[in-house]
Amino acid sequence: xxxxxxVQITFDCAEPERVARFWCEVLGYVxxxxxxxxxxxxxxxxxxxxxxxxAAFACADPSGVGPRLFFQRVPEGKVVKNRVxxxxxxxxxxxxxxxxxxxxxxxxxxxxxxxxxxxxLPADEENESCLVxxxxxxxxxxxx
Numbered sequence: 001x002x003x004x005x006x007v008q009i010t011f012d013c014a015e016p017e018r019v020a021r022f023w024c025e026v027l028g029y030v031x032x033x034x035x036x037x038x039x040x041x042x043x044x045x046x047x048x049x050x051x052x053x054x055a056a057f058a059c060a061d062p063s064g065v066g067p068r069l070f071f072q073r074v075p076e077g078k079v080v081k082n083r084v085x086x087x088x089x090x091x092x093x094x095x096x097x098x099x100x101x102x103x104x105x106x107x108x109x110x111x112x113x114x115x116x117x118x119x120x121l122p123a124d125e126e127n128e129s130c131l132v133x134x135x136x137x138x139x140x141x142x143x144x
Contacts, residue, residue: 007067013137016057016071022136023069025113026088029059078138086141095128103131103143
């Protein structure tokens, strides 16, 4: 039997802090405290060699239940659809028009933070409605 392990989800991106702070707002996550000996992340970042500055950032579930999200700078931009994406559970337990209204309201909140609304996938025989979105760097995610 496998041992249960904690999971960190890592995003490749161009601007790690910007993307991390977006996801903090989406999920109610927080920026972890800076490393010991530093008053802020800006102080820590300034202590790094220039090529390592602004290269990574993270956010975490304040309750410690959800996975830590880690964002690392990469030189190449996003080219194709994600192979893995996050489903943000905004409408759990809701159906029909009530679910769509909640998804659309949350989608509007996220658009104000820099997300892009792509499309509403209507309910079918197997799945409830889902709103497909992109984060501030174009990574797809779903509000469901």
